[in-house]
Amino acid sequence: xxxxxxxxxxxxxxxxxxxxxxxxxxxxxxxxxxxxxxxxxxxxxxxxxxxxxxxxxxxxxxxxxxxxxxxxxxxxxxxxxxxxxxxxxxxxxxxxxxxxxxxxxxxxxxxx
Amino acid sequence: xxxxxxxxxxxxxxxxxxxxxxxxxxxxxxxxxxxxxxxxxxxxxxxxxxxxxxxxxxxxxxxxxxxxxxxxxxxxxxxxxxxxxxxxxxxxxxxxxxxxxxxxxxxxxxxx
DNA sequence: TTTTATACCTAGAATTCTTATGCATAAGAA
DNA sequence: TTCTTATGCATAAGAATTCTAGGTATAAAA
Numbered sequence: 001x002x003x004x005x006x007x008x009x010x011x012x013x014x015x016x017x018x019x020x021x022x023x024x025x026x027x028x029x030x031x032x033x034x035x036x037x038x039x040x041x042x043x044x045x046x047x048x049x050x051x052x053x054x055x056x057x058x059x060x061x062x063x064x065x066x067x068x069x070x071x072x073x074x075x076x077x078x079x080x081x082x083x084x085x086x087x088x089x090x091x092x093x094x095x096x097x098x099x100x101x102x103x104x105x106x107x108x109x110x111x112x
Numbered sequence: 113x114x115x116x117x118x119x120x121x122x123x124x125x126x127x128x129x130x131x132x133x134x135x136x137x138x139x140x141x142x143x144x145x146x147x148x149x150x151x152x153x154x155x156x157x158x159x160x161x162x163x164x165x166x167x168x169x170x171x172x173x174x175x176x177x178x179x180x181x182x183x184x185x186x187x188x189x190x191x192x193x194x195x196x197x198x199x200x201x202x203x204x205x206x207x208x209x210x211x212x213x214x215x216x217x218x219x220x221x222x223x224x
Numbered sequence: 225t226t227t228t229a230t231a232c233c234t235a236g237a238a239t240t241c242t243t244a245t246g247c248a249t250a251a252g253a254a
Numbered sequence: 255t256t257c258t259t260a261t262g263c264a265t266a267a268g269a270a271t272t273c274t275a276g277g278t279a280t281a282a283a284a
Contacts, residue, residue: 026232157242162263
């Protein structure tokens with residue numbers, strides 16, 4: 001099913017990871033990047049993305065810088081030092097979660 | 113981090129998968145099974161589990177059967193026919209989500 | 225000239241989970 | 255024997271996250 005819903009809690013980790021790799025990105029760019037990387041499977045809604053960016057900024061994990069390109073506004077976000085540290089944690093948690101889920105999904109155990 | 117939080121949306125899939133494998137299980141058994149299979153990483157809270165079971169039952173995905181063991185009550189849940197079909201869908205969605213996340217996490221793309 | 229793409233935003237609703245309780249019985253420890 | 259832990263169910267209030275549905279504006283394409 002294309003455009004599958006996000007599992008709640010994953011958006012922040014996605015944002016942080018993209019910024020870790022991409023250096024600095026603006027909101028709309030993030031939505032397009034996720035769409036491209038997942039071949040349209042994951043859809044980041046702007047109604048979730050912008051509040052999430054604002055919150056990460058308020059928490060001191062992101063810095064913002066405004067730019068004007070082609071007479072249009074862009075807000076570039078990048079990781080702060082604290083943000084870089086937190087990104088490592090969030091990624092570790094996500095990978096741990098995925099490992100746990102795979103243990104549940106792979107029925108090596110069968111019955112009990 | 114032990115006892116990591118669930119990504120919201122995953123609990124129902126966990127329940128359905130366990131019942132698919134385990135045949136019939138009761139609530140407390142599910143919490144213990146998840147703890148065991150994930151070596152304590154995932155912790156299913158009862159405050160989330162019981163409402164989830166009731167909802168799945170109301171949706172016609174689970175059947176319930178009450179039993180008394182050692183003078184204590186147990187509510188055994190098992191998949192209905194509809195529940196078995198839905199389990200296949202939910203598992204496919206979860207696996208798709210995990211694949212998508214791995215595409216985001218594995219920086220084969222680097223910068224842009 | 226109308227539509228689509230780019231680019232930002234917010235409010236309200238829905239969903240899902242956590243925390244904090246509560247009740248009751250059985251088993252184990254002190 | 256009494257206190258604690260384990261077993262087994264349950265709900266209510268709150269927090270957190272996301273979706274839906276709107277809004278504004280400019281540029282590019284149809």
